Structure formats: structure tokens, C-alpha cells
Amino acid sequence: MHIAFFINDLEREHAGYTTTVLAHQAQLRGHRVSYLTPHDFILRADDSLCAHTRSLPKKKYKDSEDFFATLKSDKCKVEPVDMATIDVLMLRNDPSIDAETPWAMEAGILFGREAAKRGVIVLNDPDSLGRAINKLYFQSFPTEARAETLISRHATDIKAFAKQHGGNIILKPLQGSGGSGVFKVDAEAKSNLNQIIEAIGRDGYIIAQSYVPAAKKGDIRLFLMNGRPLEIDGKYAALRRVASPDDIRSNIHAGGTAEAVEIGKTELAVAEMIRPKLVADGMFLVGVDIVGDKILEVNVFSPGNLGSCSRLAGVDFSVPIIEAIERKVSIAAQYARRFDNRHLAIL
Template sequence: MKLAFFVNEIAVEHPEMATTRLAKAAAVGAHEVWYVGAGDVEFDTSQQLLARARRAEVIEGDTLETFLARIKERDPERLVMDSLDALFLRNEEATEMQERPWAGPLGTVFGQMLAARGVTVVNDPVTLSRATSKLYLEEFPQSVRPRSLVTRDAGAIRRFIAEVGKSVVKPIYGGKGRNVFVVADENETNLAQIIEAVFEDGYAIAQEFVNGGEEGDARIFLLDGKLIEIDGAYAAFRRVPDGNDPRANISKGGRMKPLEIGAREKDIVDTMGPKLAADGLFFVGIDVVGDKVLEINADSPGGIQSIEWLYETDICPAIIEALRERASS
């Protein structure tokens, strides 16, 4: 399989990122692997999509660090992206919103062009253009998600909080815990400032607070809408917040703990899985608190390293093999 990973910038990729692990697994599996950054693509007069790409090759004894360092050191080569068997979109729009807003949507734009030319693109770029927004969660049954409101009307947010009580207010685009606030009630002293801060990133989503957050949230990985199970271990873990910070994101100091998949988690997957698969969301992470899903992570879901650390299990070969089967069909 001729496979390219589309990332924000090759220079800022990190050895412990999920993309590095996936790329190394693909290279170990004897696939032809490339890295392409958001600023590396060309559309020339021949009507081909080209890229100044870097080859990802693995040698015996490679660590994640040496594998990625050698990719960064290589001179870029001309890659005809139309000739790819598969393109794995691993760029994060949220990280580009502030400094490079032009770069954020390019994965889905180029992905749609290549999909039309017969390249297998994951996650599906048409759905991904919706799924990068927290609004996508609203397409799923009420039974698996909290009550919520999406708006840019401060008064509507106040009315929502007055109706449902304790709530979480955050941008519909974004990640890593940026501008996420827990509001006790509509009389919150700093509510105006909170809403103003969230509106700086566009639309806000106010969600009914779900009990159980003090124990952290569960990150559960799904492949083609199904739980990933390797050697008896599920690809899932719990993120426990640091101190009194309600955000359990690893980037905010959250700690990882093993997660036992129970009946409720399986019910959530059974409810959401068919639609995720039908929408072409090949590899996603869902974040669960209590008995509700708070977020769907479809663009470059991370945390694969946590599975390896907690369970000594590598799920990357299974993901790459599933992608190979999809591309070959």
C-alpha cells in the first residue's frame, strides 16, 4: 500500500504522537509511507495533486525518535498524490485556528479531491468537515449525549443554564481544554467574561454538566464503528484531572488510568457505531463521562501511546491492516 499521512507541519511532529506510531507501524509492515504537511501540496497544470513529501522508512533498531528524526532530515521529494492508495488525514484544525487559519481546512479540501480520484481517504473528508465541530455530536440520539445548546447569543446561554443548572461552556471548535468553563448556575459572577472568552473562538456550545467528571473521562477508540480489542485489552483508558481542574486532557496535566469496558460503554458504542461507520469515520476517539458522550474526536485522535503504556499493547498494526483492507477493496 502506498500511504501518506497528512499533518499540520512535519517539522513540529513529535515522536510520541499517534501519527508517528501509525507511520512506523505502516513502514514496519513494508508499506510505502510518506509525510505531507498542509503547506506542501501543489495543484499543477497537469491537473494532478503533487506534494513536497518526505519518505518514512524504518531501519532495524529504530525507536520512534530515530524514525521521526530521519524523516525530518530527509530532503523533500516530488510525490504524485493521485497515485496514492490511501491518505490518512492526521492534521488538527483546532491547532491552526490562531496562527495559521488558512491551513486548518486543507486536509478535508485536498482529501475530497483525492477521494474523487479514487484514493481511499480516512477519515472521510466530507464527514470530517462536520465532525471537527462539536455540533456533530448532536446528530446522535439524546440517550448518549447531554442536553446542549449551540449559539452566539449570550442571553440564550444564560437561559439555558437557568433551565438545566450546572453546565459546561466551550467553543464548538477547539481542543486540549482551551476555553472550557464549568458554570454552577446563571448567577455565576464571571459568566459574562466566560461567554466573551468562548465567543472569541466562534460559536459556543453549552452542555448540561454530567456527574462523574471528578473521576475523569474515558477515551474509547473505535475502528469502523467497533471497539478495538487486542489480546483481550480494549483500546480505552481513563483520564483523571489534576487537582481541582475539571479538564482531564493529558495536555492539562490529566493522568492516565486503565479503563474497564462495561455494559454502558458497550451500549454507547452499539448506539453510535453504525452511524460512525456509515459516515466513513474510520478511526475515532469518543470521550465519555458518566453515561454520556461529551465529544467525538475525529480529526487526528490522540492517546494511542496511553494504550501501549497501560496495557503493553500496540493497536497500530491492526489500524494499518484495516486501512490496507479498505484500500484494496
């Protein structure tokens, strides 16, 4: 199997990132692994789709650090490759990172669609990712599963929403990730509400969410694969993210810490409630952030912390993920690609 990982750029990758973990596991299982970025696609005059890919040498790597060091070295072969020869394209970029270069934000989606037309299995499904490129996708899940939300650029709307919820709300940009631009409004921050609205509103629409008190204990990142919680022998790919004392954001990149967590009936019920939508949209691998019985985020582009989940649980969750991808390639071959990409993505 030849699997290509689409990322924002190599400079912002890291040896501990989920993409590296998955790519390394694929290589360990004997597969050819390549990386590509928004700069790399070529649609030729004969309508063939190619890409300048960075392919890792087939050899035994000591660990993911060695694998990643080789990826960034001149030992990698960079050459144009016909996308039709690639079995799987895994879209692992974060579009919000490329907000200042709009052409790059949707490159993976646009060329992912073209790759799917040429028989490449694209994960997650690019058509559905196109609808999920901002947090408005979150509103398509059942109201019972998500915190009450208002989306507006008008200060009067947001202030009315805050009053309705006793002054305790969360404000964040419609587009963004990693906890960037997230503010908690309460009695102490009330006097700064105008400035917060103005600061977030400069970049577009504002999301106002009711504050869920259980958030004081942090949120739970839970991985879902093929619509169901990812697990190995009863151990779930999950962790609790706890914010630092001086920050409301529990994102690891924003200073939060990771702790082991038990997944119980509440979290499984939330996962089951959102499963039909994820399956219908061909969302193969998703990271869901849960507080109490509510989802706060659904990361369908580049869910992270898989390595931390594996370390805390004492199992390697990258194995069943690559096994599931191998199974999709096998199904596609057995059925002569009679399934469309959206269905194949979650089989």
C-alpha cells in the same frame, strides 16, 4: 503500500503522538511512509494532483524515537509525488490549530477530496470530515447518547440554560480541541459567568452542556475502528483521563493523567448507539470521550493517546489499525475501486 500522513506541521509533532505510532508501525510492516502538510499540495495544469512529501528512508529503526528523529532530520527525502501513486492518505491534522490561518484549516479536506477522486483511499472520509470540522457534528448523534447541549452566542440563552440545570454547566467554544477554552460554571463561578461568556464568545459560538456528575472521576477515551470498539483479545484501546486537582479538564495536554480502565456494558452500549452514524460517514478511526452513559466529544480528526492505551493494556493497538488499512487497499484492488471512498473507509 504507500501511506501518507497529513499533519498540521512537523514542528508540533512528537515521537509519542498517535500519528507517529501509526507511521512507525506501517514502516515496520514494510510500507513506504510519507508526511505532508497544508503547504504541500500541487494541482498541476494537466489536472494531476501532486504533493511535496517527506519520505522516510526504508531501514530498521530502533524505536519510535529513532523513527521520529529521522523524520525531522535531513535524511528524509523531500520531493514532489503524484498523489495517484499513493495508496492511502490518512488525514491526521487538527483544524482548530490552524484557526488563525483559515486557508490551512480545510486544506486536508479539500485536497483529500481531490485525492479520493484519483483513486487514493482517504481516511477518515474527507466529505464527512468537512461536515465535522466543528463541534456541531456532535449534535448529529442520538440525544440519548450525549449530554444536553445548547449552542448560542447570546448571554441570555446561556444564563437560562444554566438556571435550568441548577447553575452546573460546562461552557466551551464551538471550534477548538485539547480542552482549550473549557470552563465549568457552578455556584462558585456564577459571578464570573458574564466574563466567561464574553471570553469564549469573542471567537464565535458557545457550547453549553449540562454537567455530568460522573465527570468528577474523569472521562474515558475509547478508540473505535470501522465503527466498533478497537480491541485485542478482549483488551480495549481505552484509558481513563483524570483531571489534575486544580483543573476540570481531563485532556492529557491540559495536565490530565492516564489510568487503565475496564470497558463495560455501559461504554459498549454508548459505542453501539453512535456506530451507525460513524459507519454511514466513513469514519475509520475515531476517539470517543465518555462520561457515565454519555459522550462528551467525538474526535474524528486526530484522536490521540493510542500509545498510552497500548502501554496500559500491554498490547500494540497500532497493529490491527495498519492491518485494517492494508485490507482496504487489498479490497480496492480486488474490486477495481468499485466502492466509493466513504464505503471503502469502513470496510
